[in-house]
Amino acid sequence: MANPIKWLGATLVLALLCAVPASAQQGKFDRNHPRRAQVNKRTNNQNKRIDQGVKSGALSKGQAQQLHQEDKGIHKEERADAAKNGGHITKQQQRQLNKQENQVSKQIYQEKHPAAP
Numbered sequence: 001m002a003n004p005i006k007w008l009g010a011t012l013v014l015a016l017l018c019a020v021p022a023s024a025q026q027g028k029f030d031r032n033h034p035r036r037a038q039v040n041k042r043t044n045n046q047n048k049r050i051d052q053g054v055k056s057g058a059l060s061k062g063q064a065q066q067l068h069q070e071d072k073g074i075h076k077e078e079r080a081d082a083a084k085n086g087g088h089i090t091k092q093q094q095r096q097l098n099k100q101e102n103q104v105s106k107q108i109y110q111e112k113h114p115a116a117p
Contacts, residue, residue, distance in 0.1 A: 033087065033088040036078065039074075039097045043075050071101075074100050
């Protein structure tokens with residue numbers, strides 16, 4: 001009877017050791033959760049638009065810095081939301097973040113294309 005008990009104990013220890021790396025991998029997966037990926041893709045796209053605006057002369061460095069700060073704030077909020085929800089964001093949080101991205105997107109457009117006097 002001692003052998004089956006030792007075998008069961010060893011199996012449980014092995015199962016626990018395998019579960020730790022699996023949970024660590026889950027964090028990596030959550031970082032690429034579709035809702036998070038969508039929000040982060042928008043942030044990256046807007047940062048490229050801002051950089052292109054500076055390169056073309058449509059945006060000053062000061063304007064670009066302000067717009068980048070706004071996007072950085074949205075990205076920080078996304079990470080904080082994900083931290084509260086086990087590595088993902090809810091649909092409501094995604095809608096709120098996208099609403100904020102829409103506002104920054106409009107700012108980028110308006111600053112790159114000022115109305116002619």
